Amino acid sequence: MNLRTEPDRLVAIDQARQSATVALRPDEADTDDVAADDLYADRSLSLRTDRTTAYDTTTATTVETDWVSTPPVGVTVVEPASGTHTQIRREEAVSVGPDTLVVLRTPVLTLLRPAAEGTVRRGERVAVTFPEPTRIAVGFQSTADFAERTVRVTETADGVAAGITALGCAIETTSPDRTWPNIRSHPPALAFVDDDHEQTAAQFETPDTAIEVVVPREDALAYLLPTAPLAHYVGATVRVESGATARLRAGSVEWELGETPVAADQTASRLLRRTFYLDCLARSASPYGDELASHDVLTDAGFQAAQLYDASVAERVQQYLALDEETAERVDEALPAWHLGVHVQPSTTNALSLPHHLSRLADVYSPEAATLASIAERYEWGEQRRVRGAAAEASGPDMWVSPEQRAATVGWEAPRRALGAFNVCGTPRLHPLSETELSITVVQATLDYPGESVADHYEDRDLPLSVSFHRGIESEQLASLMESSGDLLHVIGHHESSAGIECQDGFCSRTTVDECGWEAFFLNACGSYQFAEWLVDRGASAGVATTRTVSNDSAARVGVNWGRLVSLGWSVERALSFARQVDDPSGYVAIGDGAYRLMQSDAPVPAEARVTKSGDDQWEVALTHDGPRQMGIQFTNSLTTNPYLGCSTGEWEVPRDELEEFLDSRDSPVLHDGDLQWDMDL
Structure with a gap:
């Protein structure tokens, strides 16, 4: 630390x-x-x-x-x-x-x-x-232990099941306090071995919860990956059984998850969400618990926090899943959305990324998406349907998809590329924090693109940052800079898909970059997504790139807003999602680990704020803390009495003086009149 x-x-x-x-x-x-x-x-x-x-x-x-x-x-x-x-x-x-x-x-x-x-x-x-x-x-x-622990299993369905079971060692407590993010440590890595005698899953000690998840041997991976988050949170033993129907057993009670992978996926997601959030409400009975704003959801369902807090995991799961259909529907509708979900193509290779996803309690989905079959559909993607610039590059007819939005932040680890989600590529890596101050480098690749304002915005932040600025750079210098290391590289310029990023002496091709030591980057240059994928494959954690040609005005606004947001503790994908709500929704995409954050905000997760005038000197304020990290944390602010769970949206009507006090306490922008306003003028 x-x-x-x-x-x-x-x-x-x-x-x-x-x-x-x-x-x-x-x-x-x-x-x-x-x-x-x-x-x-x-x-x-x-x-x-x-x-x-x-x-x-x-x-x-x-x-x-x-x-x-x-x-x-x-x-x-x-x-x-x-x-x-x-x-x-x-x-x-x-x-x-x-x-x-x-x-x-x-x-x-x-x-x-x-x-x-x-x-x-x-x-x-x-x-x-x-x-x-x-x-x-x-x-x-801190429980952020990046010690090199590895669960070794065979590259089989049984091996993957044993590996998922062993990952449960990361959550040692069995009380509802397991919902606190600082109770959960990072799961070990998964690796495959050829010989059964080399397997180590049995060596990892996991809590005895009396819970089991069973999946059929036929198409086992299509069941194992989507049910892994539920199994991980409840501490289940996972088994593969020939001819079985996917099921969850807690103590002596069983529930069918579904007869198809998609049905099991959807049921597991629903049960995970209900179990986790009701545990969050039950922890109010702990010595250090708070009664949350949504506590009535627990009592209206007939539960008592103290009784649940003293119950075992299996007993709590039995009670949560024994609700009658009407009550269960009412509870499920009242609970917040899930914070992070990743569409993952079932494969043994993708199974190796499970520890990374489970460390954030991300839900895992069978890939579901609508195909964007033409460039025109890509332009029209998103609620704003803004059209800017013209497409310069050709695309295959099924190159881009729009994934189902089942969580506040969505990832895509499947064939093709996704809009509205961060595109997972490369190998998930553990990137411990450098002991030095955070370093940010802004590159204006050629002299005809403005970059000074971006650097100025980073330097305005009152944090231990080291900001450097390069105006005009040669291709070899840019390649060398990309191969160096730092926290954030922000490149502004022109890109051609067949040549690379334009520099003073020509173009810097992605193939000239052999490795990338940067934690995060923004390639604010037209059609730069393939360059971004190359950088992530060579070591970067995450980055943002453009999907096509974008206008200079739009590029400047998105770049500045995104840069300011990530410097305030927003994750790569969440900052991009907020910025593109007001500028060119389809023009930008996150590559790599979209949940990556450059730094921590003053709040555990910065709030997305929407402000609307409701009358004379009256304003409606809506706040949502829906970051893809810190699942289970709770939030308070100057408007709240009881804390809110993450991904909840709190709404208040306030007079002008209270709104001014609230705005003065924020360093992130608010969404008002369809624009991100950093200094809102009432």
Whole structure:
């Protein structure tokens, strides 16, 4: 984990690029490294109530200040003597004594242990204050463990089933707290071996949940991949059985998933969504749980959070799936959308990407998409149906598809290319965070394309960024730059499919780039998607490219909006989706890992905000936190009373002064009158 100590803040960033920022009183903060073990005098304090694991930290330090603060997150106070947990509600203040442990549910869990009495207040921010500067131990905990663990199985249906079972070792707790993202670690990698004796799946310890998923041997992979997310979350043992109908068993109760791969896929998705979100509501009974805004969904269905929290996984699944048809339909309609889904072509090769998808709790679908059979259909794709420029390159009749949108963010790992989804290519890689400051390079390939404004927008961000700008570059220089490494490469220029990106001395062909060390990139040049696929295949995590010719005005707006959004913690695909709502929906596509984020925002997931005038001095505000990462986290803001689950949309009608206060608290834009407005003029 990377811990940055600055005079006015501590920033902890883990290997998954999740971060926690603890603000300190300027000019009064003094920081010293401290051994993580020294943070705790009482090792009996347990984060997971069904385990004995203490609040172990990944890294720790001490500060001396009279005020520390974080964004609005869940707060639990743990008494050192009794181990009693007290959840602090919104607009509540609680006194804390010496050695009290304050647990803050930031994306990287933050733990504070002060040496003197103080007060914790949870309002628009969480603030811990003291009468005078006080010594405070600060620890950070992350489960983003990128240690090289590999489950080795044979390249058979039975081997893949055993591998999916073994991946369940990443979620050790069996209580509803398994919904918290910082409880779930990254699953091991999957690899194939030729000899049964080389298999290692049985060596990985998984919780005994008494849950099983069985799929038929006939066309087994078409069942195994779409049911893997459900099996992973509930901790199921997965088996392949000749002549079987796909089924889920919890304890002594069984349910058929479906007689076809598509039917099993759809049933597994529905059950995963219901089970996960009801577990999120049940965790309100935990010592550090919040009653969520949607808590009535649980009680209206006849459930009690305390009873569910104490039940086993199998018992909870039995109750969730025993709902009568009318109640089940009402519950399913009230729950949020799923955050991330990937259409995956069934194959043993694609099975190797399951650990990557399951690390985000992405749902996996049998590929479903409408074919965009002509360039004209590609232009018309999207609700806006905006037509800009002219197509310069030829396309095959079935080259592009429009996938079914079953989740807030959608990926495509199947033949052909997709609009409205990030296109998975290359091999999923674990990219630990560099220990240095984040580096961004902006390249204006030729002198006749404006690039300075893009660089300026990155530099305006108050973050530890290193921004460099190249104006006019030769082809060998561009190829060499692409082969170097950094966090974000933003290229602006002209591209021809047969030649490459135009430079001062000619064209830079993608074939001259042997490797790519950049985490993310934006190739803002016409028809650059094949170049982008080449860069991802050679090491980049993700990037954005154009599908065809785009106008200069549109390219400038999309490039600037996307660049500003990713620098604020938006994922590659989500930033692109937001930007293309107002500019050329079909002109841009994400390649590689669209869930990749350059950095963490102040909030765990930045909110998409829509503002509409509803009357004299009255405004409607709709907020959705639907990022493809951090599944299970909850959100508060200046408009909320109870926290919301991710992918929920909260709607409020507010007067002008409250809207101004809300806008002042945001650094991301709002969607108003069909445009992204960074500084909304009321």
